[in-house]
Amino acid sequence: MSEQFLDTNVPGNPAYHFTIQPPVREGGAGWLRRPELVPDAGLATQCVHGGVQPDPAYGAVMPPLYLSSTFAFKDICTNAGYDYTRSGNPTRTALEEALALLEGGHGATCTSTGMSAILVALNLLPHGSHLIATVDCYGGTFRLLEHARRFYGLEVTYLDLADLGALQAALRPHTRMIWIETPSNPLLRLTDIAAVAAMGHRHPDCLVAVDNTFLSPFFQRPFALGADLVIHSTTKYLNGHSDVVGGAVVSGPGRPLLTQQIQSVNNLLGTSQSPHDCFLVLRGLKTLPLRMRQHEATAQQLAEFLLAHPAVGKVHYPGLPSHPQHDLAQRQQKGFGGMLSFELKEGGNKRLNHVLRSLKWFTLAESLGGVESLVAHPASMTHASMTPEARRSAGISDDLIRLSIGLENVEDLRSDLAQALTFP
């Protein structure tokens, strides 16, 4: 046989017709996947298979990326289920189905950023509503709530939600939402979701919303604890690779009307996520369990290292027995996550800058939840949008350092922290 026929899978090769039959193209429906099994599967299986339908065209194993902004109609009322990508897109639907599944919710809507997910949730509230928010929420959430207070007449009360007596006293007849962020950013304080939800639900029409960005559904399932809405910045752990900004709002189980509302508000605000970004988040989801387990294992070791370090004062990590809500973390969460924060025993800008400048594997940057370790100074970065008074009352000191623990070797990260905490 001549050299040119070494590859038998080539038309023209005399062996071709006898050895390898060309695939028979039957259309992909029913191939490869058993989507009906996914709802009862374990979370890791759901991360891999959630939202992924058999591809009717070619049997593609990965969902195709539909970039088209618009979709053809056959006549004035017939199309294939999509008309315009702001209102709906098959790639976005795949991600929304996956997220609803992972959170155990009814449905989801994916937004351009985590902030726009929060905006969608706030736009469910009728004019003149009152909202109660956790006092040490993400700085951007605080800024948006303040904006809504000043420009849209939303009444907002900030509370330490660990104080259930204060919550009870703050609830009003027109309280329409309680905003929980647990663990909170950057102090890793916890809120007892079940207790707050039970109290909130004594008030008619009050939605309990949980920002689940820090733990992801792998470590925390707010719907099982009574929440009505789950919010994500998918920019963080769900995508996990620091190459997308995105968000999601998920509606609770058995809430078709709420699903309809979040999807229609996302469409009317024009905040829906681009198909390309949805594709990337869907890809990120597949390794979520592996990443979360490793983030957590390394964070736990580094939190213990920092706690024992002579230059370090407070360490905030729910996995430490010294964390004031360690018991609640064990009860409410399936893991402690990959975020921690700490304060220097002896602070001040000079020493703070020494640490931030000396770190080599931790990049000084905003954001969190990616494969690479990051360090942030909340007072000047993530929480700079809060007034100094608001930061002070939330307990965020100017000396606080926040770490997002990546997937590097723990030994490298530990020795990096050790050298950065050595002062001249």
Ligand code: PLP
């Ligand atoms: N929620 C939390 C807890 C966050 O940490 C962030 C951002 O850091 C957001 C929401 C906002 O998300 P995004 O930056 O994707 O708009």
